[in-house]
Amino acid sequence: MNVQNCFHCGNDIVKQEEIIFDEKSFCCVGCKTVYEIFSQNDLTCYYDFENAPGATPQDIKGKYDFLENEDIVTKLLDFQEDSTHIVSLYIPHIHCSSCIWILENLQKLQSGVSTSQVNFHEKKVRITYDPKKTNLKEMVLLLSAIGYEPYISLENYENKKQEVDRTLFYKIGVAFFSFGNIMLLSFPEYFEVGEFWIEQYKVFFRWLIFALSLPPFFYSASGYYVSAWKSIKSGLLNIDIPIALGIVVMFVRSTIDIVFDYGQGFFDSMCGLIFFMLLGKLFQQKTYNFLSFERDYKSYFPIAITKILANGTEEPVQVYDIEKGDRLLIRNQELIPVDGILISPEASIDYSFVTGEAVPIIKKSGDKVYAGGKQIGKVIEMEVLHSVSQSYLTQLWSNDVFQKKVDQKYKTITDTISRYFTPALLLLAFVSFGFWVFRDVSTAFNVFTAILIVACPCALALTAPFTLGNVLRIMGNRKLYLKNATVIEQLAKVDTIVFDKTGTITTNKKTSITYEGEPLNESELKLLKNALRGSNHPLSRRLYDFIPHQEKIETTAFEEIIGKGIFATFGEQKVKLGSSQFLQHMSENTHKKTKVHVEINGIYKGSYVFNNQYREGLEQLFENLEKQYNLVVLSGDNDGERKILEKMLPDSTTLVFNQKPEQKLQYIEQLQKQGRNVMMVGDGLNDAGALAQSNVGISISENVNVFSPACDGILDAVQFSKINYFMRLSKNAMKTIMMSFGLSLLYNLIGLSYAVTGNLLPIVAAIIMPLSTITIVSFVTLMSNFYARK
Amino acid sequence: MSVIYLLICISIVLAATFLYIFIRAVRSGQFDDDYTPSVRMLFEDELKKKGNNPKTKIKTENQD
Numbered sequence: 001m002n003v004q005n006c007f008h009c010g011n012d013i014v015k016q017e018e019i020i021f022d023e024k025s026f027c028c029v030g031c032k033t034v035y036e037i038f039s040q041n042d043l044t045c046y047y048d049f050e051n052a053p054g055a056t057p058q059d060i061k062g063k064y065d066f067l068e069n070e071d072i073v074t075k076l077l078d079f080q081e082d083s084t085h086i087v088s089l090y091i092p093h094i095h096c097s098s099c100i101w102i103l104e105n106l107q108k109l110q111s112g113v114s115t116s117q118v119n120f121h122e123k124k125v126r127i128t129y130d131p132k133k134t135n136l137k138e139m140v141l142l143l144s145a146i147g148y149e150p151y152i153s154l155e156n157y158e159n160k161k162q163e164v165d166r167t168l169f170y171k172i173g174v175a176f177f178s179f180g181n182i183m184l185l186s187f188p189e190y191f192e193v194g195e196f197w198i199e200q201y202k203v204f205f206r207w208l209i210f211a212l213s214l215p216p217f218f219y220s221a222s223g224y225y226v227s228a229w230k231s232i233k234s235g236l237l238n239i240d241i242p243i244a245l246g247i248v249v250m251f252v253r254s255t256i257d258i259v260f261d262y263g264q265g266f267f268d269s270m271c272g273l274i275f276f277m278l279l280g281k282l283f284q285q286k287t288y289n290f291l292s293f294e295r296d297y298k299s300y301f302p303i304a305i306t307k308i309l310a311n312g313t314e315e316p317v318q319v320y321d322i323e324k325g326d327r328l329l330i331r332n333q334e335l336i337p338v339d340g341i342l343i344s345p346e347a348s349i350d351y352s353f354v355t356g357e358a359v360p361i362i363k364k365s366g367d368k369v370y371a372g373g374k375q376i377g378k379v380i381e382m383e384v385l386h387s388v389s390q391s392y393l394t395q396l397w398s399n400d401v402f403q404k405k406v407d408q409k410y411k412t413i414t415d416t417i418s419r420y421f422t423p424a425l426l427l428l429a430f431v432s433f434g435f436w437v438f439r440d441v442s443t444a445f446n447v448f449t450a451i452l453i454v455a456c457p458c459a460l461a462l463t464a465p466f467t468l469g470n471v472l473r474i475m476g477n478r479k480l481y482l483k484n485a486t487v488i489e490q491l492a493k494v495d496t497i498v499f500d501k502t503g504t505i506t507t508n509k510k511t512s513i514t515y516e517g518e519p520l521n522e523s524e525l526k527l528l529k530n531a532l533r534g535s536n537h538p539l540s541r542r543l544y545d546f547i548p549h550q551e552k553i554e555t556t557a558f559e560e561i562i563g564k565g566i567f568a569t570f571g572e573q574k575v576k577l578g579s580s581q582f583l584q585h586m587s588e589n590t591h592k593k594t595k596v597h598v599e600i601n602g603i604y605k606g607s608y609v610f611n612n613q614y615r616e617g618l619e620q621l622f623e624n625l626e627k628q629y630n631l632v633v634l635s636g637d638n639d640g641e642r643k644i645l646e647k648m649l650p651d652s653t654t655l656v657f658n659q660k661p662e663q664k665l666q667y668i669e670q671l672q673k674q675g676r677n678v679m680m681v682g683d684g685l686n687d688a689g690a691l692a693q694s695n696v697g698i699s700i701s702e703n704v705n706v707f708s709p710a711c712d713g714i715l716d717a718v719q720f721s722k723i724n725y726f727m728r729l730s731k732n733a734m735k736t737i738m739m740s741f742g743l744s745l746l747y748n749l750i751g752l753s754y755a756v757t758g759n760l761l762p763i764v765a766a767i768i769m770p771l772s773t774i775t776i777v778s779f780v781t782l783m784s785n786f787y788a789r790k
Numbered sequence: 791m792s793v794i795y796l797l798i799c800i801s802i803v804l805a806a807t808f809l810y811i812f813i814r815a816v817r818s819g820q821f822d823d824d825y826t827p828s829v830r831m832l833f834e835d836e837l838k839k840k841g842n843n844p845k846t847k848i849k850t851e852n853q854d
Binding site for chain 1: 791794795798801802805806808809812813816817821822823824825826829830832833
């Protein structure tokens with residue numbers, strides 16, 4: 001075991017703080033306590049599945065007092081009866097098999113728990129317990145104590161039970177059942193026509209096939225009829241029309257065939273078609289259960305907050321019950337749920353949710369505090385001005401423009417193609433019918449139906465689901481989680497990318513300054529600090545604050561050349577600070593980093609490097625993106641960093657500062673009016689409107705399990721520099737789709753050549769249909785994997 | 791040869807039984823979570839012979 005890392009949580013151990021317990025080292029008391037709990041209960045297996053799987057328990061004193069309130073608890077429970085309560089809790093820390101193991105052995109830690117079951121993908125644990133022996137608060141406290149603190153927000157409070165939609169599984173099951181049986185039963189007639197035994201039994205076989213094809217025709221394929229009907233009504237010709245038409249024609253013609261003993265019909269192909277297409281649907285239906293893309297303020301807000309009653313006692317109160325004039329107690333890291341006036345002498349409030357500004361704002365007693373801020377530091381008291389629904393932030397959220405527009409119908413590539421495909425197909429069918437009808441009426445009907453059957457765009461309809469479904473998975477593996485497959489298509493169409501500044505192209509970590517070069521001794525540092533004192537340049541100020549306190553000495557001469565550097569003299573000693581040109585010191589790639597070079601008494605010493613807080617690979621990313629996209633940086637901050645950004649980013653980048661959330665939204669709208677397809681990359685609530693307005697809204701998140709605003713995709717912050725890759729992959733995905741469209745049209749042509757001449761045999765249809773499906777599916781899978789590797 | 795009626799009936803009934811079992815499995819939620827059960831089934835042994843040789847590593851970092 002690595003000595004450097006905590007046995008429980010795997011974090012680095014600071015030597016002085018190391019705690020040795022049971023021959024294992026821990027980084028803090030919290031981790032040690034969790035280990036103690038586990039070892040006392042014979043649960044040390046926890047550490048066998050995974051190295052250092054734990055999390056340090058956080059201080060939660062008083063945070064869950066609201067769970068004593070019966071009404072709130074009732075709302076949170078899934079199921080409630082005298083001796084059984086069932087609750088599902090969302091636990092963001094669930095990440096490995098050890099987590100599953102410990103959470104499913106909760107009954108060893110807490111009496112009264114009968115079972116607990118983890119759903120890994122949803123990061124949820126479902127606990128069944130006896131309310132007489134334990135209660136929800138104890139449970140939550142226990143979970144928090146072992147490092148699995150559940151996340152309970154206002155959203156849980158309103159939770160309606162979500163119905164799981166499993167109809168697709170049923171439909172596939174039914175379709176597969178019929179498909180398999182029909183295939184077996186049709187087999188004899190493929191090869192031996194007119195053979196004695198077949199003649200004897202074919203009536204039985206055919207009617208059995210007919211009976212078996214009823215469930216897929218009426219049940220499994222029902223979605224296509226509905227969708228086709230809707231699309232006809234709305235005047236759009238989507239891909240489901242030819243599909244539905246093909247299925248219906250196949251069924252009717254096959255029924256006529258067997259009624260009048262013309263042949264065996266196409267029931268086999270019909271069931272196969274339905275089965276394969278439903279399979280494609282399932283494949284595309286990849287969802288990330290543990291993420292939610294449709295969030296609003298409710299998932300950020302706490303369920304309850306501490307209220308101070310007139311007699312000074314504290315009581316948890318549901319946030320919706322907060323009224324004007326109430327006095328509230330806000331603890332460290334707690335979110336302020338309503339607008340109010342500060343009563344405590346001082347508060348420092350982090351509004352990064354709302355404004356994107358990372359630095360906490362100091363408020364004095366009597367100042368107005370707005371909902372959405374997070375108190376950092378000690379406990380504060382406030383008086384309520386507005387209830388939750390009337391607070392600024394919630395009103396902002398309820399504003400229509402902040403909702404992602406649902407009616408914004410996006411036309412998928414398949415629909416675009418089918419707009420041409422469907423009329424062309426119908427035209428061909430009618431022309432052929434017209435051609436044959438003068439020669440032979442029955443052949444004319446044969447040809448007409450055969451065309452609709454064989455041209456049924458099964459392969460065409462499967463192309464997009466399989467390609468996009470596969471690309472969606474590939475992106476998911478690389479930590480870009482998209483809401484659904486259509487986002488990829490929209491991604492490929494983007495021509496303008498708008499970035500938020502704070503939290504998006506910058507990290508939340510504070511700027512750090514490092515020194516490179518020959519180490520400076522005490523007296524040199526003293527000179528340096530005193531030289532800096534006279535300068536008002538931002539870099540000088542920051543460097544001045546960075547250098548530890550030194551004795552004060554007066555300069556004998558001081559000169560500041562604006563934009564270049566400082567030259568200061570202290571008696572005999574000379575200090576020269578500034579850019580590399582100023583010092584005439586040639587240093588490699590000077591423009592990449594902000595540096596202040598130091599020269600003392602004519603000798604070059606080294607340089608202070610200002611590690612900007614911008615994300616790694618930002619410059620490279622912008623340089624790559626610039627070639628194909630219009631880039632915009634939209635910031636809620638003032639333009640203090642304009643200089644640095646201009647230097648760092650390509651010249652064509654537009655920089656806009658001082659943007660309020662509404663203005664960001666309007667800016668995006670403006671771009672869209674100019675005909676641009678805009679992708680917004682942002683974080684935090686302040687970008688929520690812009691993310692919703694943009695064609696593709698991607699939210700950057702340091703930890704995908706914590707909450708991000710409503711968006712089309714969530715990108716893990718470590719992958720920020722790969723945005724270029726994702727953009728390229730989406731374009732290549734569309735290229736793959738186009739290629740495979742060509743391929744499937746080729747199959748259609750071959751099929752049609754049989755159909756138009758009136759020679760379509762059931763066996764030909766039964767071969768072409770699965771063959772085209774299999775080639776298309778393997779083609780797109782191979783191609784998208786190939787592009788993903790690039 | 792009329793035994794074919796019987797045979798086909800049996801085969802269809804068998805297939806229908808499988809369909810029924812599948813639908814019941816879906817309904818009971820077996821297809822909702824396709825990951826956790828695969829990990830869970832490896833735990834059972836671990837508990838009983840705890841202490842003997844518990845150093846079985848299961849690599850499950852990724853969720854797809």
